[in-house]
Amino acid sequence: MIEIRNLVKDYGPIRALNGVSFTVEKGEVVGFLGPNGAGKTTCMKILTGFIAASSGTVTVAGMDVVTHGLEVRRRIGYLPENAPLYTDMTPREYLSFLGSIRGISHQELPDRIQRVALRVGIVPVMDQEIGTLSKGYRQRVGLAQAMIHDPDILVLDEPTSGLDPNQIVEIREVIRDLGQDRTVILSTHNLPEVTATCNRIVLIHKGQVRADGTPDAITARHGGGNTYRLEIQVPEGSPDPRLALGSHPEVAEVTPLEVPGATGRVFRVAAKGEEDLRPSLFRWSVEAGWTLLESRRERLDLEAIFQRLTLS
């Protein structure tokens, strides 16, 4: 549905995007993740045709966003960062203005407006000036605007920024609901949001894709998965288990951990390969005459992965 290839964007001397490539299939809800300034917004602006890339291509349903700009924009609903709106209009006026520009007929328009208003939950404020609405309602009006023409693709730049926790939950529900029958790309630096709404993550940092896949696949790939936490009870007089563990052919490094209140001694063991070492570590302990109290494969959660990939 969306194919982004080798996207580079320079703002003067600053390179905002440095060879970003990924594709989005029809019906996916993709969370575009990254710290502030990673290039998320730039990428979305290029996708929606607001700015042009310095090099690289973006195609939507096989059409290039530069040469077939109008057709592409017809298929996309876009909520820019901070949901800019005409504050002097009411949501009804605003949606009818955008609907008419989107080419929805005058007969169909009132019905269409009613439907999106219901879906995003702005029915009670339809005739109130947008300038007087709360941030949560404005964000919803922005969402309503993005879907007035029933687009195949929704591009949402930080749809929940600046909302209170209740509003965030509500907007997430709206997005999840929308994602059932269309392709959604949403950017955020908020991790719970991604796990709550997206079935795929593209993590970018310093203008490059650092990770791409389902949340589970990313955790498996970047979450370590090759370190183990062992708690061992060692009989009096036996040699230091560090040495014995270190001599295991698959073990790269052994670090003793100070754990207050632990029954045995606790070690972190880093493996050389990806395969699960727990069976072999168990046998190793038995042969050495230790009692293995706990053996756990450690994985970083998404938050830790995010930090690991973006703090370097």
Add this chain to the structure above:
Amino acid sequence: MRNVISLARREILAYFGSPVAYIAIAVFLLLLGVVFFFRIPFLLPKEDFFEAREATLRPLFEWMVFLFTIILPAISMRLLAEERKLGTLELLLTLPLTETEVVVGKFLGALGFLGVAAALTLPYPLLVLALGSPDPGPLVGGYFGVLLVGAAYLAVGLLTSAWTQSQITAFLTAIALCAALTFVDRLPEAVGLPALEAARMMSFHHHFQSIARGVLDTRDLVFFLSVVVGALALAGHSLESRKWK
């Protein structure tokens, strides 16, 4: 085309849905009334000076042009600068609209304001006509010229509004440009005849006068249309240039 009309409609509604349009029109009509009925002579070139003392409509239209150099930039300043400031420009330009459609729609909206403002001045010349000199020629010519100059001012104002996100900057730049383009024919004779002639050819005021005299010369018409088209094209280009910044 429907897009352009939707845009123009939204602009007209925005003007008349807020006090801006009413204040601008009220100030305009008031000032025009004062200078007209108190017969404050306009700074006409020497050869027109005596004519101006007669019961003629000429000073009325001259004053209108002068007041428009201030009123119309105040109307056009928000057209694009405000969109830039609010961030709605991003929304507008990611709709299936071309830059040309955006610019033309906005311009037509502002033209709607000009139409209303000009129509509301009609009682003044009609009063004069009722009191004497019943020649409708200068009336038609005068309005035609005023509308053309006004359209040119709005196009220039739209252009300056495309350059900035500050409405006040757009406003002041437009006044400066409009005033310069209008009164460039009043350069001192010392600049020399060729320069003076060239200045006259570029002057809004010079072309306006020849239309207001009731002589419809296609050259004057072409001049104003070129200014409008040129300024709108530059404004569209300025919007488009965002892509490569």
